[in-house]
Amino acid sequence: MTVPPKLSRDRVAQLTAADIAPGSYINIGLGIPTLVAKYLDPAKEIVLHSENGILGLEGLAEGDEGDEDLINASKQRLQLVRGSSIVEQALSFAMMRGGHLDATILGAFQVAMNGDIASWSTGAEDDIPGIGGAMDLVVGARRVIVVMEHLARDGRPKLLSACTYPLTGKGVVTNIYTDMAIIDVVPGRGFVVRGIAEGLSREALQAATDAPLAYADEVAVLSAR
Amino acid sequence: MINKIAPTLRDAVAPITDGASVMISGFGDSGLPRELIDALIAHGAGDLTVISNNAGTGETGLARLLALGRVRRMVCSYPKSSGSVVFAELYRAGRIELELIPQGTMLERMRAAGAGLGPFFTPTGYGTSVAEGKEQRIYDGKGFVLEEPLAADFALVKGYHADRWGNLTYRLAGRGFGPVMCMAAKTAIVQVDDIVPLGLIPPESVVTPGIFISRVVRKDA
Numbered sequence: 001m002t003v004p005p006k007l008s009r010d011r012v013a014q015l016t017a018a019d020i021a022p023g024s025y026i027n028i029g030l031g032i033p034t035l036v037a038k039y040l041d042p043a044k045e046i047v048l049h050s051e052n053g054i055l056g057l058e059g060l061a062e063g064d065e066g067d068e069d070l071i072n073a074s075k076q077r078l079q080l081v082r083g084s085s086i087v088e089q090a091l092s093f094a095m096m097r098g099g100h101l102d103a104t105i106l107g108a109f110q111v112a113m114n115g116d117i118a119s120w121s122t123g124a125e126d127d128i129p130g131i132g133g134a135m136d137l138v139v140g141a142r143r144v145i146v147v148m149e150h151l152a153r154d155g156r157p158k159l160l161s162a163c164t165y166p167l168t169g170k171g172v173v174t175n176i177y178t179d180m181a182i183i184d185v186v187p188g189r190g191f192v193v194r195g196i197a198e199g200l201s202r203e204a205l206q207a208a209t210d211a212p213l214a215y216a217d218e219v220a221v222l223s224a225r
Numbered sequence: 226m227i228n229k230i231a232p233t234l235r236d237a238v239a240p241i242t243d244g245a246s247v248m249i250s251g252f253g254d255s256g257l258p259r260e261l262i263d264a265l266i267a268h269g270a271g272d273l274t275v276i277s278n279n280a281g282t283g284e285t286g287l288a289r290l291l292a293l294g295r296v297r298r299m300v301c302s303y304p305k306s307s308g309s310v311v312f313a314e315l316y317r318a319g320r321i322e323l324e325l326i327p328q329g330t331m332l333e334r335m336r337a338a339g340a341g342l343g344p345f346f347t348p349t350g351y352g353t354s355v356a357e358g359k360e361q362r363i364y365d366g367k368g369f370v371l372e373e374p375l376a377a378d379f380a381l382v383k384g385y386h387a388d389r390w391g392n393l394t395y396r397l398a399g400r401g402f403g404p405v406m407c408m409a410a411k412t413a414i415v416q417v418d419d420i421v422p423l424g425l426i427p428p429e430s431v432v433t434p435g436i437f438i439s440r441v442v443r444k445d446a
Contacts, residue, residue: 051328052252052398068254069399075253075306086397088404088432089252090336093329097349116352128313129325132303135355136329139348170352170368 005199006150006179007222014039015195015222016105016147016177020046027051027096027137029106030074032147036105047081049101051133053092056084073133096133097140104141106134107148108173110163113190113211115173117146118165131168138169150178150208157210159183159191180205182222183213195220229391229441230420234264237414237442241270241379248335248380248406249277249287253306256399258383260444261416262286265381271295276335276377278328278402280304280312291315300375302328327355332405334375339408339437344373380410384433384441387417388424391438392431400432407437416444 007015009032017039020026027049028037040046048057050072057072058079066077095101108119117138121129138144152158159176176183182195194216196205206213231237238261241247247265251257266289275296281287288311290296299321304312315321326334327349337345350356351368360371382403385396393415395403407413415438 050398052255052401054398067397069256069397071253071255071398075255086400089328089401090332090405093332097329097347126317128305128309128316129323130303130305131325131327131355133328135327135349135353139351167353 005197005224007197007224009035009179011222011225012147012177012179015182016145017041019175020044020103022046024102025049025055025095025100027101027104027141029104029134029137031107033105033107034074036147049092049095050078051089051092051096051137053087053089054080054084055095056081093133093136096136099140099142101137101141103143103145104137105145105147106137108146108158108168109152109165110158110160111146111173111176111185112160112163113185114162115171115185115187116163117144117168117173118163119168121166123166134168138172143174144169144172145175145177146173147177150180157208159209159211161211180208182220184216189214192216193219195222197222198224227435228389229435229438230389231414231440231442231446233446234260234416234442234444235267237261237416237440238264238268238381240412241265241268243270244272245270245379246274246276246377248377248402248410249275250380250382250402250406252278252398252401253282256383256395256401256403257286258381258416259286261381261383261414261442262290266290266293266295272297274298274300276300276375278302278331279306280309282306282308284311288312291321294320296321298322298324300324300326300331302326302331330355330372331375332402334372335405335409338374338376339405342374344371346370347372375409377406377410378412380406380413382406382413382415384415384417386419386421386426387415387438387441388421388426388435390423391415391435391441392426393417393433393435393438393441394426394430395432404433407433412439413437414440414442416442418444
């Protein structure tokens with residue numbers, strides 16, 4: 001059996017970044033989402049939000065530079081862009097929960113065809129649970145964009161008819177970018193593919209997905225670079 | 226004359242008793258009042274309920290307080306930052322209670338307590354395990370969960386500058402949980418880099434006014 005063609009993490013991040021409108025206010029989570037920031041065109045003036053009260057963060061600080069009191073949600077030291085602002089955390093969460101962010105980009109363990117997302121716990125006995133800001137982000141952001149690998153490390157599908165892990169949010173996911181496809185979650189239709197990795201067959205994509213896939217009128221072929 | 230300045234860190238934390246609930250500011254290391262935590266460790270109070278976003282990393286600060294067995298119950302949103310090994314060990318051994326709260330709900334519960342509000346409805350956690358056992362309601366087509374105010378006996382907070390009235394500024398994103406914790410605690414104790422003469426902080430630059438503050442102390446006092 002041949003290994004199905006997959007997009008690199010950087011390519012997935014690049015495709016995600018290309019779909020963010022100029023002037024958007026967005027929050028970027030851990031994992032592949034962190035890479036998305038690298039591919040945002042500065043000319044689009046997309047403002048990055050960090051839950052600890054920062055609007056307008058730039059890349060990470062270099063080497064020993066940076067400040068203990070200026071970090072992102074991954075607790076990495078960072079830098080600010082011109083025009084940035086810092087507020088108390090309750091106000092930062094008002095931005096998140098209150099529908100002021102255009103999009104949140106985050107990873108997930110599982111996404112269901114009704115838009116449910118599970119990203120904080122596998123429910124395992126020895127798992128230390130941690131929610132952080134994820135539940136506030138998914139319930140409040142106008143678009144909830146999941147960026148992740150299509151399959152879990154053990155090869156099991158992460159796109160499902162129904163999530164089996166504890167939920168982060170119910171019916172909230174709008175778009176999914178994976179190393180195999182770009183998929184929209186459409187109420188009443190479920191998963192609708194609008195892009196598929198070059199060389200990957202629809203049968204192979206369906207086999208990697210534990211829910212029925214529909215296709216948009218126009219499906220883009222996603223080149224490896 | 227109003228003078229909220231405590232002469233030493235030890236004096237600042239002296240009123241904290243066994244069994245007290247203590248809010249501790251900070252998001253990871255950002256905004257974490259290390260010197261006050263060290264003073265609390267030296268002070269010796271135990272059987273504490275600690276309310277803080279994270280549960281300490283490494284072996285110092287909050288992690289040290291936990292390792293010494295001083296904390297009975299941890300209330301937080303994210304106790305599994307990389308390096309949160311002390312908490313993980315205690316939790317797996319069943320030696321610490323955990324109340325896990327979504328971060329925005331934790332903040333708003335503290336804000337509600339400080340603002341004199343009762344329970345409130347939030348959409349966060351609706352349809353998840355967080356909502357189990359709580360009143361839920363559909364409003365304007367959207368699901369909401371009833372959450373209660375979260376108050377505490379004490380708050381330990383990291384500020385930047387203070388005056389003797391307790392007016393406060395913060396550094397960068399070190400502001401974080403400081404303002405809501407100062408509101409939600411009966412006794413807010415704040416460490417600062419410097420104490421400045423009354424009137425030096427421009428009124429519109431005061432982030433937390435002294436009305437919410439009981440004690441300020443220099444972090445090197």
